[in-house]
Amino acid sequence: FRFLYYLVVVWLVSASDAKNCSEPPSVDNSIFVMHEVEGQALGTYFCLQGYHLVGKKTLSCNAFQDWDTPTPTCHLGHCPDPVLFNGEFNSSGPVNVNDKVTFQCVDHYILKGSSWSQCQENHTWVPPFPICQSEDCGPPENPTHGYFEGHDFNSGSNITFYCEKKYHLVGTQHQQCVNGEWSSALPVCEPAPKTEFEKALLAFQENKNLCQATESFMQRLKESGLILEELKYSLEMKKAELVAKTLL
Ligand SMILES: *[C@@H]1O[C@H](CO)[C@@H](O)[C@H](O)[C@H]1NC(C)=O
Ligand SMILES: *[C@@H]1O[C@H](CO)[C@@H](O)[C@H](O)[C@H]1NC(C)=O
Ligand SMILES: *[C@@H]1O[C@H](CO)[C@@H](O)[C@H](O)[C@H]1NC(C)=O
Ligand SMILES: *[C@@H]1O[C@H](CO)[C@@H](O)[C@H](O)[C@H]1NC(C)=O
Numbered sequence: 001f002r003f004l005y006y007l008v009v010v011w012l013v014s015a016s017d018a019k020n021c022s023e024p025p026s027v028d029n030s031i032f033v034m035h036e037v038e039g040q041a042l043g044t045y046f047c048l049q050g051y052h053l054v055g056k057k058t059l060s061c062n063a064f065q066d067w068d069t070p071t072p073t074c075h076l077g078h079c080p081d082p083v084l085f086n087g088e089f090n091s092s093g094p095v096n097v098n099d100k101v102t103f104q105c106v107d108h109y110i111l112k113g114s115s116w117s118q119c120q121e122n123h124t125w126v127p128p129f130p131i132c133q134s135e136d137c138g139p140p141e142n143p144t145h146g147y148f149e150g151h152d153f154n155s156g157s158n159i160t161f162y163c164e165k166k167y168h169l170v171g172t173q174h175q176q177c178v179n180g181e182w183s184s185a186l187p188v189c190e191p192a193p194k195t196e197f198e199k200a201l202l203a204f205q206e207n208k209n210l211c212q213a214t215e216s217f218m219q220r221l222k223e224s225g226l227i228l229e230e231l232k233y234s235l236e237m238k239k240a241e242l243v244a245k246t247l248l
Pocket of ligand 3: 120121
């Protein structure tokens with residue numbers, strides 16, 4: 001290792017207030033470049049080849065002519081070390097520019113993203129690192145006004161969704177866990193459509209004219225082929241209620 005101290009301050013700014021700024025904090029293995037944006041003096045640290053930056057790259061010169069903190073640092077390795085939870089990659093030690101690394105997940109995990117990445121000139125990895133996703137699904141959330149049945153949520157398991165009374169299921173009822181995801185979008189429970197009787201009764205209740213309401217209610221029941229007998233009682237009650245109201 002050669003621990004060379006590199007600090008090259010490049011003055012790109014001619015404005016007089018930028019020159020008033022204090023000396024920028026030194027960062028090992030970096031080049032400091034000063035520039036000006038809309039009258040504001042800024043300074044950017046660039047790590048040398050073989051090092052990558054950790055922290056905030058660009059600092060500004062504040063009202064007290066001091067540079068913001070904290071100062072970044074340049075760490076060994078042209079790009080940051082690869083990371084992959086629940087997986088492995090074939091790289092150890094500091095990364096050099098153009099190094100290529102390949103990724104693999106441990107058992108029961110599935111690779112999502114690219115299986116390789118390369119360290120670029122600009123100290124970044126392209127394409128971005130993949131992730132290792134568990135092939136198990138875990139329990140889904142109960143739908144609002146519904147529930148599911150099933151005990152296993154690992155790969156290949158099946159679950160079935162149900163809705164409470166007066167709600168009906170919209171979507172796929174039977175789902176299978178496939179590679180960490182349920183086979184389709186989870187279903188929802190929506191209010192069930194009203195029966196013909198409920199619709200007729202609603203229209204009856206909303207109609208202010210009792211005679212007309214009764215007439216059209218009977219008409220609707222007849223049209224929809226509903227049998228009146230079992231509804232008579234509630235209708236009588238409703239009628240009595242309305243009459244009482246009219247008399248008050
Ligand atoms: C910078 O310093 C010069 C000379 O010392 C002074 O005239 C000027 O006002 C200073 N600028 C600021 C922004 O403080
Ligand atoms: C990782 O493996 C790939 C494919 O075998 C190879 O191209 C690459 O150079 C390896 N990288 C390292 C850092 O060994
Ligand atoms: C770094 O360089 C690569 C390849 O040239 C490019 O795709 C990527 O967008 C660059 N990243 C940044 C942050 O500039
Ligand atoms: C889940 O359902 C699928 C198709 O309906 C079937 O092939 C599979 O065996 C079931 N899995 C389990 C664990 O019961």
